[in-house]
Amino acid sequence: MDTKEQARTYIVSGSEEPGFSAIMRHPERPAEDVMHTMYEVLEQLAIRMPNAPFLGTRPVDTRQQEPGPYEWQSFASVKDTVDEFGTGLDLIFAKLGLDGPQPVGIYASGRAEWVVAELAAFRSARYSVGIYDSLDAEAAARLLDRVSAPVVVCAGDRVAALLAKQPAHLRVVIALGAVRAGCGAVGVEIMHFDDVIMAGRIQPTRPRPAPVDSLCTISFSAGTTGPMKGIEATHENVVGAARALGGALRLANAIYLSHFSMACAFERSVVYACMLAGARIGFSAGDVWRLAEDAQALRPTLLAGVPRLLCLMHRQIAAATVDAPGLAGTIARTAVRRKQQKLKERGGSRHALWDRVACARMAQLFGGRVTLLVTGGGAVDAGVLAFLRVAFSCPVVETYGLVETCGAAAACAVSDRWPAGHVGAPLPGIDVRLRALPALGLSVETTTPCGELLVRGASVCHSYLCDAARSRVTFADGWVRTGDVARLNRDGHLEIIGRVCAISTRSAPPPAPPLPLPLEMIEASYARHALVRDIFIHCDGASLIAVVVPAPEFEPLARRITRCPHAPVDALLQHDLARRAMLMVLHQHARNSAMRSHEHIVDVACHPVPFDALGTRLLTPTFKLRRRDAAQYFAPLISDMRSRPPPIY
Secondary structure, three states, rough: OOOOOOOOOOEOOOOOOOOEOOEOOOOOOOOOOOOHOOOOHHHHHHOOOOOOOEEEEEEEEEEOOOOOOOEEEEEEHHHHHHHHHHHHHHHOOOOOOOOOEEEEEEEEOOOHHHHHHHHHHOOOOOEEEEEEEOOHHHHHHHHHHHOOOOEEEEHHHHHHHHHHOOOOOOOOOEEEEOOOOOOOOEEEEEEEHHHHHHHHHOOOOOOOOOOOOOOEEEEEOOOOOOOOOEEEEEEEHHHHHHHHHHHHHHOOOOEEOOOOOOOOOOHHHHHHHHHHOOOEEEEOOOOOHHHHHHHHHHOOOOOEEEEEEEHEEEEHHHHHOOOOOOOHHHHHHHHHHHHHHHHHHHHOOOOHHHHHHHHHHHOOOOOOOEEEEEEEEOOOOOOHHHHHHHHHHOOOOEEEHEEEEEEOOOOOOOOOOOOOOOOEEEEEOEEEEEOOEHHHHHHOOOOOOOOEEEEEEOOOOOOOOOEEEEEEEHHHHOEEEEEEEEEEOOOOOEEEEEEOOOOOEOOOOOOOOOOOOOOEHHHHHHHHOOEEEEEEEEEOOOEEEEEEEOOHHHHHHHHHHHHHOOHHHHHHOOOOHHHHHHHHHHHHHHHHHHOOOOOOOOEEEEEOOOOOOOOOOOOOOOOOEEEEHHHHHHHHHHHHHHHHHEEEE
């Protein structure tokens, strides 16, 4: 059986230009939209399928203080709530004397109220401003000031901290949940979400639909390369992204577990793609470390996540199965190896023996009904995807998008084949092309053209918030310069190499060109090892060095090797024998993973503090590494590694 998949890419003849590849697009064009905003989509769904379940939540049992079973709201019920909350917003803005398009900030974790608040803003031609709940109050206040938001829907436990930062334009805070007694600020009114709904129920107003080309939402970039940029998306962009992604994923009758921030463009596009398909969306209880518990309660058929969350799922499943001691671990490892071998050679996600013996138990950890796994927002190690593919016995779809494309630009086909490490073809309605990067030795003139990926189409935004100069550069001639390096492989699929700013070059013997090093993908490969919690790889032009935060399981190994059973963790990780042990672990992993020689790490420093620890600011809200900040933060360790000769094995 041929396990290669035919690309769905159409090459536009005669579209080549000097320094640019030909234009590539999906052979199908999207149908003409009759619903121009997501509020109009909700109106139609409430008519077509009023009693179908739509949004699900796990209310907390007040006696046990634990989340209970999922409770569902139908499309008609959600439509009524959106209308009532939207009317309440109308009354609030009228009281403030503000008319026309106005921003409504949303500073909370992903939940049903997030969707209600955003759709209610759309109902009266207002626009939403999503703020990651992982940001502290100071950062949230800065973003609210940048958009001059007079109203914000805020998680109750964040209200006091936010008001303490005194956002300049804020006049009304709508709290989700209990607010700490006594918190407040001069000139700011605190209302509760249910009170706004009640006010709207008493004094209903008529919807004022927004034009399709009007501002729909302002989303902020993750900030991997600098300050967070505000990207302005129209209703055409948001609906176009959801429609294109939904068409690629076949979401009819899906049950989706939403466990990430709705401020993330990828997460929001998946949620709205599910909504367009009339699917169910159940929201997690909010603790990512208890994601498996939410999945067992919901029993979803669809899971989607950014790379770090998929790696977390991989570790949770592996810890309970393939990393288990004794016979159970041996059986699980054999099952994974045999299923991966079958998948790679012949295709097919199921195995008559090993599914019954081991893999069904792996799938049960996340409810046992997952039929589709989707990844987006960055590169995921191929080993992680291959493991999840056989653990869930379902297709894995790799997608590509960024905030400037509302999270949707390309996707693999849903297939029963080996994860290929590419992001498939452009989505319907999307055009892509490549721009040559001579400084990195990347050309579009080869049989597998490689360069910076450019995207245009219905989901592509056209401007940054209050930054006309950057907008002219990034969105030139209708194309968005993504800042990502991509390759068009021989099968016609797009392969994402990494960020332009995260690709270093390592010198090679002349006349060979410099070797491009996609550091993010190399980090993803090493991060798959069970003893690696976090990793940052730095290239000094000649070799790779790394800073590693070891997983807790490394500590007992380090104590045995160093014979320091009672040493503090900080001192233990600085011990030369512990450092050499970690380097040997990474060397062995690189060899086992068939990594190329120039991708091998030559020296390592062990660091005790996780990258996501409070105060480090090394990760973005989407869990991506801020490389510039990491290089500054770890400068002393990098300097030490440069000054000493690397170990010889």
